Amino acid sequence: MSDFSCRGICSGVNFASITDDRFKRGRLGATLIVPLSHETAAANALLSYVLTRSCKKYPDFTALNRKLDSLYGAALYPSVRQLGDCQALTVAVVGLDDRYALDEGSLSSELADLLCSIIFEPNMTDGLFSEEDVEQERRELIEGIDAEYNEKRAYSIKRCIEIMCKDELYSVGRVGSREEVEKVTREDVAHAWQSLLKNARVELTMLGNTAPDAAFDRFAGYFADKPRKPHLPRPENIVPGELKRVTETDDVVQSKLVMGLRYRIPETREDRMACSLMSVILGGTPSAKLFLNVREKQSLCYYCVSTVDNAKGIMLIDSGVETENIEKTEKAINEQIEIMKGGCITEDEFSAAKLALKNAYYSSLDSLAALQSYYISGVLYKDSMSPREAAALVDSISLERVLGACDTLRADTVYSLVGN
Amino acid sequence: MSFKKTENKRLGEEYYSLDHSSGLRMIVYPKKGFNSIYATMGTRFGSVYSHFVSGGRDIIVPDGTAHYLEHKLFESEDGDAFSKYAKTGASANAYTSFDQTCYLFSCTDNFEESLGILIDLIQSPYFTDETVAKEQGIISQEIKMYDDSPDWRVMMNLLQSMYHSHPINIDIAGTVETIAKITPQVLYDCYNSYYNLHNMVLVVVGGVDPEDVLRVVDEKIKPCAPVDTRVVFPDEPYGVVRSYTEQRLPVAVSQFELGFKERYPGDFASSRDLICTSMILSAFAGESSELYRRLYDEKLINSTFGTEYLEGPGYRAVLFSGESANSVLASEMMNDAVRKLHKNGISEEDLERARKVTYGKLVAGLDNNRSIASELVNGAFTGRELFESAEAVASVTAKDINKRISEQLDPDNCCLSVVKGIE
Numbered sequence: 007m008s009d010f011s012c013r014g015i016c017s018g019v020n021f022a023s024i025t026d027d028r029f030k031r032g033r034l035g036a037t038l039i040v041p042l043s044h045e046t047a048a049a050n051a052l053l054s055y056v057l058t059r060s061c062k063k064y065p066d067f068t069a070l071n072r073k074l075d076s077l078y079g080a081a082l083y084p085s086v087r088q089l090g091d092c093q094a095l096t097v098a099v100v101g102l103d104d105r106y107a108l109d110e111g112s113l114s115s116e117l118a119d120l121l122c123s124i125i126f127e128p129n130m131t132d133g134l135f136s137e138e139d140v141e142q143e144r145r146e147l148i149e150g151i152d153a154e155y156n157e158k159r160a161y162s163i164k165r166c167i168e169i170m171c172k173d174e175l176y177s178v179g180r181v182g183s184r185e186e187v188e189k190v191t192r193e194d195v196a197h198a199w200q201s202l203l204k205n206a207r208v209e210l211t212m213l214g215n216t217a218p219d220a221a222f223d224r225f226a227g228y229f230a231d232k233p234r235k236p237h238l239p240r241p242e243n244i245v246p247g248e249l250k251r252v253t254e255t256d257d258v259v260q261s262k263l264v265m266g267l268r269y270r271i272p273e274t275r276e277d278r279m280a281c282s283l284m285s286v287i288l289g290g291t292p293s294a295k296l297f298l299n300v301r302e303k304q305s306l307c308y309y310c311v312s313t314v315d316n317a318k319g320i321m322l323i324d325s326g327v328e329t330e331n332i333e334k335t336e337k338a339i340n341e342q343i344e345i346m347k348g349g350c351i352t353e354d355e356f357s358a359a360k361l362a363l364k365n366a367y368y369s370s371l372d373s374l375a376a377l378q379s380y381y382i383s384g385v386l387y388k389d390s391m392s393p394r395e396a397a398a399l400v401d402s403i404s405l406e407r408v409l410g411a412c413d414t415l416r417a418d419t420v421y422s423l424v425g426n
Numbered sequence: 427m428s429f430k431k432t433e434n435k436r437l438g439e440e441y442y443s444l445d446h447s448s449g450l451r452m453i454v455y456p457k458k459g460f461n462s463i464y465a466t467m468g469t470r471f472g473s474v475y476s477h478f479v480s481g482g483r484d485i486i487v488p489d490g491t492a493h494y495l496e497h498k499l500f501e502s503e504d505g506d507a508f509s510k511y512a513k514t515g516a517s518a519n520a521y522t523s524f525d526q527t528c529y530l531f532s533c534t535d536n537f538e539e540s541l542g543i544l545i546d547l548i549q550s551p552y553f554t555d556e557t558v559a560k561e562q563g564i565i566s567q568e569i570k571m572y573d574d575s576p577d578w579r580v581m582m583n584l585l586q587s588m589y590h591s592h593p594i595n596i597d598i599a600g601t602v603e604t605i606a607k608i609t610p611q612v613l614y615d616c617y618n619s620y621y622n623l624h625n626m627v628l629v630v631v632g633g634v635d636p637e638d639v640l641r642v643v644d645e646k647i648k649p650c651a652p653v654d655t656r657v658v659f660p661d662e663p664y665g666v667v668r669s670y671t672e673q674r675l676p677v678a679v680s681q682f683e684l685g686f687k688e689r690y691p692g693d694f695a696s697s698r699d700l701i702c703t704s705m706i707l708s709a710f711a712g713e714s715s716e717l718y719r720r721l722y723d724e725k726l727i728n729s730t731f732g733t734e735y736l737e738g739p740g741y742r743a744v745l746f747s748g749e750s751a752n753s754v755l756a757s758e759m760m761n762d763a764v765r766k767l768h769k770n771g772i773s774e775e776d777l778e779r780a781r782k783v784t785y786g787k788l789v790a791g792l793d794n795n796r797s798i799a800s801e802l803v804n805g806a807f808t809g810r811e812l813f814e815s816a817e818a819v820a821s822v823t824a825k826d827i828n829k830r831i832s833e834q835l836d837p838d839n840c841c842l843s844v845v846k847g848i849e
Contacts, residue, residue: 361515
């Protein structure tokens, strides 16, 4: 990626940096990527949170937070995301750039030290993480899983994916299931730590005004003699069979409709871009087909949006509607899909989608979090691009290529959550 | 007309402001090297402005009108603004809060065209029976979406239990029944009273030159004479309505919001007051505080726990919110801690820690165009200058903090709102 300066530390371990004086803060992150599996997903996720609770140097939640406070409210962000059939675990530290400290001292080197302590020198006794840390983070993770049910839009999307990809790795989910999290032992968490540091694909990112050499040396010192060649599986193309239709009921005021579709997983950067354009044209903006026809013309809903996961070849369309309008809305959405597949994409629609996508790529250059997230979402592609390269590629995509992607679009699952 | 520059050397930042001859206040905050530009045009008119006197007429509008007007302003006689923005690539949106309505876009290209669209949309109201009716279905679904949201319900239930008569106790979007009463005339009444340029501000943040903004404003803006509009708020007693409220929703984790109502002194808080409150909340309930640790050890909160200061015309309150397996016990512990806070104050060590955290957060906010714009809009409507906060953090003393504590967090004037699962 041209905006990023990338250096390999050893096989399977990369260090990417952007040195940029526009930002008031710096962001240093370590991302460990492994295949998703029912056996390890929950322990890996739990580990990410346990690691950021304490470390050998600050062996207690309050001590660690007081240290972060002293670094002008620096923050540790553990996060777990899904990249196709892989799980990506990130621990990032974000803090003020040296120029803005009110006192002497190098904040950036302290932040790098802290991240290294968190990852390499955790708070372990006799090879195990403290029971309290594991139990508190288990509670936190389970409450997080339970809370997904609180927000019915996100919950309905999750249910649609579970039904659609029932027997596929993809449905393991980012952090595994509630039951899997409950079963994780302290030994499992310790094993996850050892195994991840030894076997995972590692992507280190450093963004901000600080020269990256010192941080590079710190990480190289640890990883240089630990090459690895993780096998990271890629999802296979699945052609949907008979439409799966699941309706569940609950005490909700508004019913939810989520439609899951599959399309051929794009193999090249051009095809990935064509699939993204397909989604933006259909339901990605307030000038998209779904917004104009389902919301504005028929007043059926407040939102009707499409999103795609190009790593998996899945499109999700979701809306919140009156129970009596579910069928009508589904029909209206299907009409728009068919119109698009039939080649009816106007020049205005096509150019609006391109402009919207370019705007999103260029905007990501102005945010440390967006840059880091964008970089990680591309690391599994052999031909990944920087945001600037992606924006430049948008214009070269032909309508035929987008229609080619649309041609492969097939309905798989319709999920409805209906008010009692 | 020329811009006035305001700068802060410590932060290396500056912005430019101008009272345009049309009546519009303009603020431009250039961010050198940034690709994106965030522009927002806001009016001091939100859901609480439901009763006002304008041009000698006493006007009371149905609940949800300000938000309805926000939706309808996107439509003008020559089409809707979204399809115009589609031609420039800008990402556009709008929001209505309790005390303001803002129309915004962010772009990385075609800035001047997009700004023209924004100014036109504000100045081309077009409401007919037909266009107003069309929005009923859409906004009804927005309202119902919020009816199912525990985050939203727990807050609105709290406000209804804290405020007797101030319209902050009414849902911003109204109800399906109240919005059915909105007519084109109601929307024009609000528009004419509050979408006057003298009541509005334009803020632009990002990779932009102030002169480019001024050129578009000069060309596009239609000057208007000031209008005499005065909001009417009913008398609001100091005490809360009730100390506990509960709603059952299909949730797996209970949510709570604990609110401490304050006396409204008749004006907006100063930057220094707000900084004192931020520092108090950081020292008292931040992740490194004793209170947080106690609540966490007792498994009464998780990382969703947070604090907020709610402040606007006629209302001020400190809010604590989160998820909890036992909200009542969590609330009792917080209340006990508040009593101790009033007795013992904040230690010197905690104060210094809070100073660093608060300063860090302020500086971090300057990396984000949207958060700068939002602060500048608030500042324009409340008379607070953006960089005052950073200077206040550096100079606030223990005496300031203790005085501020005495004005807020009254443990005898609070309310707990809980959303629980259906049994």
